[in-house]
Amino acid sequence: MAVRSASEGILSDDNSSKRNELIELLKRSYWMEIETVMSYIANSINPDGVRAQEIIESLQADVQEELGHAQQFASRIKQLYGVVPGSLNFNAEQSYLQPPEHQTDIVHVIKGVIEAETGAIEHYNRIIELTDGLDYVTQDMVIAILRDEEAHRRLFEGYLREYEVEGLA
Numbered sequence: 011m012a013v014r015s016a017s018e019g020i021l022s023d024d025n026s027s028k029r030n031e032l033i034e035l036l037k038r039s040y041w042m043e044i045e046t047v048m049s050y051i052a053n054s055i056n057p058d059g060v061r062a063q064e065i066i067e068s069l070q071a072d073v074q075e076e077l078g079h080a081q082q083f084a085s086r087i088k089q090l091y092g093v094v095p096g097s098l099n100f101n102a103e104q105s106y107l108q109p110p111e112h113q114t115d116i117v118h119v120i121k122g123v124i125e126a127e128t129g130a131i132e133h134y135n136r137i138i139e140l141t142d143g144l145d146y147v148t149q150d151m152v153i154a155i156l157r158d159e160e161a162h163r164r165l166f167e168g169y170l171r172e173y174e175v176e177g178l179a
């Protein structure tokens with residue numbers, strides 16, 4: 011006897027085209043997280059100076075969180091019958107998080123992190139809207155990830171504020 015598909019929700023046959031659309035958005039999320047891991051590793055090691063320490067420690071912790079996000083997106087891609095893409099499909103986009111000319115340029119790093127988190131927040135809000143009434147499991151997962159990204163962004167906005175007050179940003 012053939013195994014029957016679920017009749018409701020994102021795994022139903024009726025929703026196969028929406029499921030494929032969602033898988034593509036999840037793949038993009040996966041790549042965004044992977045690139046963020048790379049950028050945060052570099053930016054948690056490169057910076058020099060007394061004031062760099064807080065940023066370094068903060069980004070070191072974020073590397074693990076972003077890696078966890080990438081793993082969650084990858085699992086969900088598989089659960090929706092997609093395939094987690096191979097590394098040859100990767101395209102880098104984070105021009106704003108490349109190493110600055112001077113490794114004491116902490117403002118460059120802070121602004122780059124805020125840009126990366128803002129991009130993630132926008133993309134994840136799109137997924138939350140798209141999955142509404144369609145895929146509550148993905149929606150629930152992405153809401154939890156969005157909560158992390160909003161916290162990251164707010165933390166780095168606070169760092170930037172300190173430099174702005176001193177006229178350094």
Ligand SMILES: [Fe+2]
Nearest residue numbers: 043075076079
């Ligand atoms: Fe993330």
Ligand SMILES: [Fe+2]
Nearest residue numbers: 127158159162
């Ligand atoms: Fe983040």
